[in-house]
Amino acid sequence: MKAILCTKPGGPDDLQYADLPDPVAGPGEAVVQVEAAGLNFFDTLIIAGKYQTKPTFPFSPAAEFAGEVESVAAGVTAVAPGDRVAGYMRYGAARERLAIAAHKLVKLPDRLDFDRAAGLIVTYGTSYYALKDRARLKPGESLAVLGASGGVGLAAVELGKLMGARVIACASSPDKLAFAREHGADVLIDYVSEDLKEALRRVTEGRGADVIYDPVGGPYAEAALRAIAWEGRFLVVGFAAGEIPKIPFNLMLLKSCDVRGVYWGQWTERDPDGDRSNLAELMRWCADGKLSAHIHAVYPLSETAQALKAIAARQVMGKVVVRP
Numbered sequence: 001m002k003a004i005l006c007t008k009p010g011g012p013d014d015l016q017y018a019d020l021p022d023p024v025a026g027p028g029e030a031v032v033q034v035e036a037a038g039l040n041f042f043d044t045l046i047i048a049g050k051y052q053t054k055p056t057f058p059f060s061p062a063a064e065f066a067g068e069v070e071s072v073a074a075g076v077t078a079v080a081p082g083d084r085v086a087g088y089m090r091y092g093a094a095r096e097r098l099a100i101a102a103h104k105l106v107k108l109p110d111r112l113d114f115d116r117a118a119g120l121i122v123t124y125g126t127s128y129y130a131l132k133d134r135a136r137l138k139p140g141e142s143l144a145v146l147g148a149s150g151g152v153g154l155a156a157v158e159l160g161k162l163m164g165a166r167v168i169a170c171a172s173s174p175d176k177l178a179f180a181r182e183h184g185a186d187v188l189i190d191y192v193s194e195d196l197k198e199a200l201r202r203v204t205e206g207r208g209a210d211v212i213y214d215p216v217g218g219p220y221a222e223a224a225l226r227a228i229a230w231e232g233r234f235l236v237v238g239f240a241a242g243e244i245p246k247i248p249f250n251l252m253l254l255k256s257c258d259v260r261g262v263y264w265g266q267w268t269e270r271d272p273d274g275d276r277s278n279l280a281e282l283m284r285w286c287a288d289g290k291l292s293a294h295i296h297a298v299y300p301l302s303e304t305a306q307a308l309k310a311i312a313a314r315q316v317m318g319k320v321v322v323r324p
Helices: 041-046 114-134 151-162 174-182 196-203 220-225 250-255 264-270 272-287 301-312
Strands: 002-005 016-019 029-039 064-072 084-088 097-101 105-107 142-146 166-171 187-190 209-214 228-236 258-261 295-300 319-323
Touching: 002 301, 016 301, 029 084, 029 114, 029 301, 041 301, 064 114, 084 114, 105 272, 114 151, 114 209, 114 228, 114 264, 114 272, 114 295, 114 319, 142 151, 142 220, 151 166, 151 174, 151 209, 166 174, 166 196, 174 187, 187 196, 196 220, 209 220, 220 228, 220 250, 228 250, 264 272, 295 301, 301 319
Parallel strands: 142 166, 142 209, 166 187, 209 228, 228 258, 295 319
Antiparallel strands: 002 016, 029 064, 029 097, 029 319, 064 084, 084 105
8 A cells, every 4th residue: 555654854855655565453443445634734743753742663644534444353343344434543644544443433424525524633623622621612702713724723713603702813814814704703813913912902892812722822822811811711722833932920820811731632542432522523513514624725645745845834724635
């Protein structure tokens, strides 16, 4: 089978398009023929050796996938050959076939295509866990989303709207903000052309945002935190800006607010039942048209490097998937 392999720390151009033996299902496993694999910003970090997860070389990038069960090990009853499924595995999905524990697979609704199923697991899974399980977002609250046109940002915009929040989309250009508006954002803030702290205070009439969803970090984190509401919740999702901010503790004291980490990948291991329940709900919503799971572009598996370069260059609005 064909696979994209990372053999050393580096950039997208260092990846190899290689042949590997077909996998065989071990105890408790299923072999899935991959129809689509989703890529994320953290894939650019993991191949460079700059992510908290550091796989042994060689490995394939791509943490999420959708496809059809090809075979199962003896005794596996959760899925069967022919089932349409999706799953998450931290890394390793950029290949034609893979073996994975059967209990990690979620069956797809008939109306949901493979591309969107593969593209929603990490972004919508992260955002739903963040808003539902970490922030306890309530209807009528204000939700400020930084990086609102990216993968997790767009998911947070759509989910926040679906959960009844007033969504404030924050992004770095007019076209990205217009894209967020198309997906449900109520208020738009361009944090390149105006001061983020003052803009958040202005659009909330001085009260501040109840929940701040931050996958960007860098200089925007502290500015947003300074505009949080009393007893607000600040969600630390990631650091796409490349800089991990250092936040003065007195800001949390002055607003009696919480800063809450969002480590969705670890949560899926610690609470697999909760994760499967969330993913099943997300799949149903997407199949019913309540979530877009917007696909920015689809690349052949052989062009994974080009897809990752587009993500690294901040050219992507929504998700990118690759097809073997």
